[in-house]
Amino acid sequence: MFRYFSELWTGVWSLAVGMGITFVEFFKPKITLHYPHESLKMSARYRGHIQLIGDEEGKPLCVVCGMCEKACPSNCISISGEKPEGSKKKVLTSYQLDFTKCSLCGSCVDSCNFKAVEFSKEYNLASTRKEDYHFDLLKRLEERKQ
Amino acid sequence: MTLTFLNVFAAVLIAIAFVAANAAYLVWCERKGAGFIQRRPGPTENGPWGLLQPPVDGIKLMTKQLLIPGGVDKIIFMVAPVLAMFPTLISFVTIPFSETIVAHNMNIGVLMIFVFGSMSAMALLMGGWSSRNKYAMISSVRAVSQAVAYEIPMLVTTITVVMIAGSLDLMEIVHKQSGGFWHWNIWPLQNGLYNILMPVSFLIFFICSLAETNRAPFDLGEAESELVAGFHTEYSSMGFGLFFMGEYANIVIGACLTTILFLGGWDCPLGLFPGVWWFLLKIYALIFTFIWIRWTFPRTTIYNLLNLSWKVLIPISLFNLLLTAGLLKVF
Amino acid sequence: MNEPVVLQPDETFVLNVGPQHPATHGVLRVKMTMDGEYIYDAETVIGYIHRMHEKMAENRTYTQYLPNLSRLDYLSAMAYCHGYVLAVEKAAAIEVPERAEYIRAITVEMNRISSHLVWFGAFVMDLGGFSPLMYAFDDREQILDLLEGVTGSRLTYCYFRFGGLYNDIDDDFITGTRQFIKRMRKALKMYRNLVTNNIILMTRLKEIGPISVDLCQRYGATGPVARGSGINYDVRRNEAYSVYPEFDFDVPVFTEGDSYARYNVRMEEMEQSLRIIEQGLDKLPDGPVNPEKKIKTVKLPPGDYYTAVEAGRGSFGIRIVSDGDKSPYRLKLRSPTYSNMHLFDEACRGMLIADALAFMGSLDLVIPEMDR
Numbered sequence A: 001m002f003r004y005f006s007e008l009w010t011g012v013w014s015l016a017v018g019m020g021i022t023f024v025e026f027f028k029p030k031i032t033l034h035y036p037h038e039s040l041k042m043s044a045r046y047r048g049h050i051q052l053i054g055d056e057e058g059k060p061l062c063v064v065c066g067m068c069e070k071a072c073p074s075n076c077i078s079i080s081g082e083k084p085e086g087s088k089k090k091v092l093t094s095y096q097l098d099f100t101k102c103s104l105c106g107s108c109v110d111s112c113n114f115k116a117v118e119f120s121k122e123y124n125l126a127s128t129r130k131e132d133y134h135f136d137l138l139k140r141l142e143e144r145k146q
Numbered sequence B: 001m002t003l004t005f006l007n008v009f010a011a012v013l014i015a016i017a018f019v020a021a022n023a024a025y026l027v028w029c030e031r032k033g034a035g036f037i038q039r040r041p042g043p044t045e046n047g048p049w050g051l052l053q054p055p056v057d058g059i060k061l062m063t064k065q066l067l068i069p070g071g072v073d074k075i076i077f078m079v080a081p082v083l084a085m086f087p088t089l090i091s092f093v094t095i096p097f098s099e100t101i102v103a104h105n106m107n108i109g110v111l112m113i114f115v116f117g118s119m120s121a122m123a124l125l126m127g128g129w130s131s132r133n134k135y136a137m138i139s140s141v142r143a144v145s146q147a148v149a150y151e152i153p154m155l156v157t158t159i160t161v162v163m164i165a166g167s168l169d170l171m172e173i174v175h176k177q178s179g180g181f182w183h184w185n186i187w188p189l190q191n192g193l194y195n196i197l198m199p200v201s202f203l204i205f206f207i208c209s210l211a212e213t214n215r216a217p218f219d220l221g222e223a224e225s226e227l228v229a230g231f232h233t234e235y236s237s238m239g240f241g242l243f244f245m246g247e248y249a250n251i252v253i254g255a256c257l258t259t260i261l262f263l264g265g266w267d268c269p270l271g272l273f274p275g276v277w278w279f280l281l282k283i284y285a286l287i288f289t290f291i292w293i294r295w296t297f298p299r300t301t302i303y304n305l306l307n308l309s310w311k312v313l314i315p316i317s318l319f320n321l322l323l324t325a326g327l328l329k330v331f
Numbered sequence C: 001m002n003e004p005v006v007l008q009p010d011e012t013f014v015l016n017v018g019p020q021h022p023a024t025h026g027v028l029r030v031k032m033t034m035d036g037e038y039i040y041d042a043e044t045v046i047g048y049i050h051r052m053h054e055k056m057a058e059n060r061t062y063t064q065y066l067p068n069l070s071r072l073d074y075l076s077a078m079a080y081c082h083g084y085v086l087a088v089e090k091a092a093a094i095e096v097p098e099r100a101e102y103i104r105a106i107t108v109e110m111n112r113i114s115s116h117l118v119w120f121g122a123f124v125m126d127l128g129g130f131s132p133l134m135y136a137f138d139d140r141e142q143i144l145d146l147l148e149g150v151t152g153s154r155l156t157y158c159y160f161r162f163g164g165l166y167n168d169i170d171d172d173f174i175t176g177t178r179q180f181i182k183r184m185r186k187a188l189k190m191y192r193n194l195v196t197n198n199i200i201l202m203t204r205l206k207e208i209g210p211i212s213v214d215l216c217q218r219y220g221a222t223g224p225v226a227r228g229s230g231i232n233y234d235v236r237r238n239e240a241y242s243v244y245p246e247f248d249f250d251v252p253v254f255t256e257g258d259s260y261a262r263y264n265v266r267m268e269e270m271e272q273s274l275r276i277i278e279q280g281l282d283k284l285p286d287g288p289v290n291p292e293k294k295i296k297t298v299k300l301p302p303g304d305y306y307t308a309v310e311a312g313r314g315s316f317g318i319r320i321v322s323d324g325d326k327s328p329y330r331l332k333l334r335s336p337t338y339s340n341m342h343l344f345d346e347a348c349r350g351m352l353i354a355d356a357l358a359f360m361g362s363l364d365l366v367i368p369e370m371d372r
Helices: A002-026 A067-071 A107-111 A137-145 B005-037 B053-062 B074-094 B109-117 B119-130 B134-165 B170-176 B198-212 B237-262 B276-294 B302-330 C053-058 C066-072 C074-092 C098-127 C131-151 C171-196 C199-205 C213-219 C259-282 C336-347 C353-362 C367-371
Strands: A050-052 A077-082 A091-098 A117-119 A134-136 C013-017 C029-035 C038-045 C303-311 C314-322 C330-334
Touching: A002 B005, A002 B276, A002 C131, A002 C171, A002 C199, A050 A091, A050 A137, A067 A077, A067 A107, A091 A137, A107 A117, A134 A137, B005 B053, B005 B074, B005 B237, B005 B276, B053 B237, B074 B109, B074 B119, B074 B237, B109 B119, B109 B134, B109 B170, B109 B237, B119 B134, B119 B237, B134 B170, B134 B198, B134 B237, B134 B302, B170 B237, B198 B237, B198 B276, B198 B302, B237 B276, B302 C199, C029 C353, C038 C336, C038 C353, C053 C066, C053 C330, C066 C074, C066 C367, C074 C098, C074 C303, C074 C314, C098 C131, C098 C171, C098 C199, C098 C259, C098 C353, C131 C171, C171 C259, C199 C259, C199 C353, C213 C336, C259 C353, C314 C336, C336 C353, C336 C367
Parallel strands: none
Antiparallel strands: A050 A117, A077 A091, A091 A134, C013 C029, C029 C038, C303 C314, C314 C330
């Protein structure tokens, strides 16, 4: 008989404690972000899609060694270059990234010995066509330079 | 309170308008309350503070296709939502909001409200039975057994209060509690009656009104994240809308009844300026508590629910009834 | 409810708890043969999200396979990467600097807390309480922000490399983590008051889904499922790897075997993970995080290698069969959820359906990990 009432009492008390906690939470400030009215600034190491790094003149540092293309697990990168007359180094002519297959693993950034690619901070890409995600990174570098 | 037909008709219309506006805007209150408890804002896009959200939701519900699945029992299927909503609207007619604001006061007010309240159990059963769906039937069977089990302690505590007041008339019950909060039925002493179990009685009545309206933590009938959507799985558009509004109207009725029976109706806590604003303040405080409880606790299972009613609430409320009767006889 | 229920085998119907589940487990199909509300028998049908990770390993080099591991059990992805990296390093005899080992342990434990917070929120939401989910996700947001500041990703980390890490941690991470530990201890106390001691939850979980030690051993259940039944086995203690022998932590074991015991095991594990993180931060040595010689391609000597780690759900094992090539000949992933799930078929006989779904929630299933 006593156990009946003591269980009843502990039960009711636990409910009251729970209600007290949510009552206090009612008055605390909101923790959600009002996207799209407010938006976040990404951290420094955030992994958006990769982008080429340019030197002072805006030319890509890439020497078309092809390590990123070989390192990529998903075959996203296709890169081509040509050797202009009288120069030992290759010049980048096109760098295509198929972002629909990219898993943001970072193998390309890791494998580059010339620090030619880095992660961008793009996070709110949205489109209705798949072709919009086949990035031409050379064109993007030129657009960024402007 | 003249008895001309037009007056009564206008009064009934106003009562129905009050409850319909409540049913619509209680959804807003619930979503905002839920949001604040979970530390997020709730609806904010439609209108300032999201106040236009209920009309927009209503338009959305009305423009959906009213789908009647093949093989259902058409008449029962279409009558069930109506039966969930309209008896509640009608029972609003007897509730006194203040000394002078009541649509049509009857001297059997308490009985009227319970008569109409028990029709909602029928609506649950009809809704689940007529949809040709295993999940709906399981949940409507559970909801009916819950409704029946929790009506008993509700009636027993109401009889306790009616015995103290001496009449079934709602205005009489409130008049007996007038004059400040020490006269209210929730406290152990009123009118010279020292019944220490009256707050327990209030708690039992409150829990029963939570269970009667299928509110969490007793909402096995509907918010089953286990079994899809319960007895109103097959309803779309206004069928669902009527069930939904019927639930909120029931909440308002439950809060009104609790206030009248235990908290003194339109009486001011200090006995100074009685009026309809105190009544509205009390019912909205109770409705806030309903919302607060819903977003705090998990759901009970059907066995625990029925155990709570039959093994805890009914013995305690019967004991209280006997105690009150004894005390009334003695003092 | 305590007397044994006699089920009638000839009055049953089949209820298909289909691949699209209102509860948040993933694509799992359970065909339940029910007698009224009691389950007479259950048959789980899996494979709806089989993505052939083991086959993919045969076509990729060891370095190229790293992103795949995070996609297996995306909630505790770090532990999976840890297991793979340990297996390859052990086989190829690659030395890992000590600082990298400590940072690996710290990030894996933070990931474990984040995984248990998701389990906690989703489990209580299954039972009908919607608010603890929001509070748990707020705490989890702190962890994800800290890990994003270090690794750059929030969910599918590709942070470990063979021999070390992708990059080093900075001071922001250390101060942020210490603040997080204080905040999480307060939050755990709040969860205890709001949820663990709640009478409704206790009646909902106590004596539901009892799993005996014999059942665990027959199906090979590990992790909190086994520790909730009294089996004192934790891979971090019994087959210690990496730098775990240096840490002083307890392994919570409860003997009742019901859902409440499994719940308590996971809540206690969160507290122990906080202890490990604290000790890790205190003992963190200076030094490089990558070996001096940068590893170009990894080629394992021919042989059969197996390593197990303690992931969020149990013992995750990885077996590599190599024939000396750049890609493995065969890579086998031992998924803890696969073993934990299958005891549901036997344990749910005679349960009510609502209890069976609470039981499934307490097993902490992540279906993409089960189907690989």
